[in-house]
Amino acid sequence: MSNIVQKVMRDLRNPLFRNGYALMANTAITAVLGMGYWLLATHLYSPEEFGRGQAVITAMRLFASLTALGLVGALARFIPIAGRRTPELILRGYGVAGATGCVAALGFLLTLPLWGKTYSVLGGFGPGLFFLASVLVWSVFTLQDVALTGLRRATWVPINNLVFGLVKMGLLVALAGALPSGGIFVSWIVPTAIALIPVNFLIFGIVVPRHMKETASEASPPRLREVGRFLAGDFPGTLSMLAIVYLVPVLVAAQVGAATFGRFSMAHTLGCMIELLAMNMAVSLTVEGAFDKSQLAANCRNALRRAYMIIAPIIVVTILAAPLILTIFGSAFAAEGTTLLRLMALAVLPRVLIEVYLSALRAQSQARKLAVVQGGLALLVLVSMLSLFPVFNVNAVGVGLLISEILVALLILPELRKILKFDETGQPSVTQESPEPA
Template identity: 45%
Template sequence: MAETTRVRAPGTATGGRAPSDGTPKGAEGGASMFRNAYALMLSTGVSAALGLGFWLVAARYFTEEAVGQGSAAIAAMRLLASITATTMIGAVVRYVPRAGRATGPLVWRAYAVSSAVVCVACAAFLVTLDLWGPSYAPLRGPVAGAVFTAACVGWALLTLQDGVLTGLREAVWVPVGNAVFSVGKLLLLVVLAGALPVLGVFVSWAAAIALSVLPLGWLVFRRLIPRHAAAEGGREPPRMRDIGRFLAGDSVGALFSLAMINLLPVMVAVRFDAAHNGFFYIAYTVGGTMEFMAINMASSLTAHASHSPGSLADGVRGALRRMALLLVPVVAVLVVFAPLILAPFGPDYAEHGTTVLRLLAAAALPRVVVELYIGVLRVQGRTGVLAALQGTMCAMVLGSAAVLMGPSGISGAGLAMLLSMALMALVSAPGIRAALAGREPRPASGTEPLRPRRHSGADGFGTTWARLAAARRASAGAGQDGARTREAVCPQAVCGAGGPAGGASAYGAGTQAAAPAHETGTQAAAPAHGAGTQAAAPAHEKGSRAPRTPPHQVGNPPSGTPAPGPPEWSPAAGPGGESGTAAWLWLLLALAAGLFWFPLARARDVPPGPLTGRELLPALPPPTVTAVLLLVVVYSGAVALDRLRPVLLAATLLTTTAALHTAPALLGVRPPPAAGPGHEALTELLTGPMGTAGPVEVRAILPPLLQLLCLGLAATALRALAVPGRTTAATVWILAVAGWAAQGAFAAAALPVTSGFLAVAVAAHVHRRTGLGAARRKDLSGSGPAV
């Protein structure tokens, strides 16, 4: 029996019966999603506030040694529990909403697997306890080891329990459970101060876990899961093979995310003394709260869209708006009042931690885009892309921090977070745009495909570029290959007028609404925009066949008359058109160039010697720093355009590269000269054609020129391999910034690196031509379809 979709005519009021698959109405589902997100954010705030009070009380009632040993045991417990809890929570949030009658067994299996793995990890840790230092000495012995293992298992269950409540769309219980846990550990800390002067800090924390896990566990298994199973009993439970495949990719990405969050403070602790580590950790703790707001919103989006896949676009759109309203004011307060926020910790914290806090707070804004894209990937089951994205993010944050902490101190870690999140947001933006526009990737093998998006009259997408993309897809059927294009864009029978079901009502110009459904359950699809075809034959539940509507009755032109084209959405039409946006980006690029070089040309020279980040930033005039931010904005805007402008992208990239390499020279610092094999012969070859330039000048400008050549070769190779344009643009941008940051190392091996890029570009073109030649020979051999 074919699936039918009811298409709403223009002007029909929104509302009516919810879809039969259990998908909630848009307003109700959106309210549930944001209610869960706000509950998770509230939980984060409650835990942070009461956690600060816990450590203040511990410092008052326990010795410094006891506090240090207790905090070390708690840190080890959280790390070991996170091995499974953090890696499995993504699968729990994704599959619990769609598990139906198998929700209870699925949650039990997750708890059992997590507990078993944590027990094995704890055994390995306790066996090698002597290798971890004297801070863990109180954990020696069978009783202390058993208590520690039980605490680790309990913490893993507490973390997974939050994911289960989020997946059940009952996240309102998460702040309740965390509040009970936080208040309980605070009271137990005071009670156990005299009875356990050494392990009181850890035992109070471990015992309080039971105060939250046990009652909420009873609520989950006795009330919430049965209610969810009864409401969603008609869904087919996911197969364990599918869950395992998803978990294999998602857990890898979660481990990368876990490493990024936990290893950055460790790198600071290893690199700097204890005082500077304290300055950074306080700022990192305060700024990290902003990141958890984005993570919580992404978790709520995953649970909401996994339950109702057709609402993914609405969920992403609403999440972006809500996060902009919530996060931008909070970030602004942290950036402006950072010294006052850190002042209660002491004047040294305000002096050394202000810049770090500002950078980390600013990094939370692009982190929203990245985390929401992670949520989209989880809903779509694209775990390979998810692992690659989180792995790249981890490598960029930790790698750039290792480079920037040398010249910039502890502020380098915050700068690394900001730059890495900005670049990752640039990479994630196309995926967010595709989700907003309702474009769905090909589902991964073994995953449940998303349902076709249901367009409605209120479906305005919210942004100009999204409406343009939808209009282009809707009008793709006009012309010679219209029918084939429509079939490729919308392969199911639900695609009526102009694309997905209900597309006519979204635009409403020159299109006809679908015919009303017959009593027998039939629905007649409206004709495609301007295709001049008859209405598609609908599917009938009772086997009856609806009569075709004659073309002249649905507004089609007579036979032989060219069909009128669809309503055009011109990029230049209206003030929000893309041509206007591109013009503004060109103006911003010109403004950035002027703000960068004119003030910099009059800046004072810095002292001779290697230029560190601490010396460079104060030497740059404020307009120059503003220009750098404008360049990032212009390039990001150029990549985000619906239709890429290669000239704009190339101009912005060249301007950025020139700015990076000329700033130190204008401040009186000579760039590293070319060295390594082959540079002397190349220098002699170029000295003559360049006129008055001597060998010293040629060696100085040779590395930047070769870097530009490498960027061009990289772009050529990526395009030859059919890499999407936005991915190519983002990759070349990353290479440009990385080449400037490692210009000393590049100068020492400029020619070999350039030769490698050249070889890759040639190989990519050979591969492309070989593939095209094989396809052409196949066509000529007559292997195509018979005519």
């Protein structure tokens, strides 16, 4: 036991593991509080309102993430070395993400009849304006976590989301009687907007000044052209990946009823939480790769070991206990979502390899390869899901995801093995993980 404690303490002194563990802890906290939130919602709201709330939140996150997720790789890559330009880089990210998200959401609202009956609740000036504001809020909320990670302060992320999750649950209960229609969406957005104030005070008032001081001697502020060149390759690929996470549920919502979508969305949300664990360590890997490329091979190996050590048991438990987990929300959730949740959990195994490979490419600024791999994966998922939907119904999402990620993992495996064995100079990497304490 003492050896395990010593190992964990040693890991926490390593920024790669400290940030990665913090982001994984954040995912776990978000998953637990999220399950509690949706469990309350199933009891406090009708099945139709539950499904509508899920659908509207999914659409909001889709448009908020159009540029925000595209900037995740860039901010993780350039914040560590931005020096005096760090505040400008973060604020530009906020502005671009919010503006493009709102423009896309406006297009969605203007074509609302094309998106099915579930989204008709957003019709009218008031609901539409609130939806646009929520897109802006969620864009900033998404990027502030990335900013803290790039600043090597990811330990604040789970604290922020713990408070956010608890307030969100409290407001959900409070609005159940006062706002039976729309209470789910309102309870999600209002705490998000409130959370922006203290977190951004922390970022710009405390963390950024310390970061600029600590990295003054080694900072290499990126030029706009350099950031733009990186985004030109990374953004199209990230936009493709966005289709997997958010566009797929929106397409499903347009084809099924609100109640059916609610049951699908619960299994899909839990599956995405497991997948997010793989991405957490990968984001930390991008940050550390930007600080020191000579350690990239060793960091990739360490990230793979830790990711599989943590994720593999979670996948096994999820596959075995999927019916029990979903039964918490009701027997109908287990009947319709068990297979989907199992398939999505199994797909995370190859996804770990893909995410580590993508992060290594970001650290090396290999934007063209990023676009090819991410775009190819998204295309495979969308084509397979749409092709299989008439046969497997909502389970087509899980089948398409599993087949696509296994195929892409096999294709990138030779290149990933080269990265694991060689450092940036093309020489065999001799840096190994720290030996176990005696």
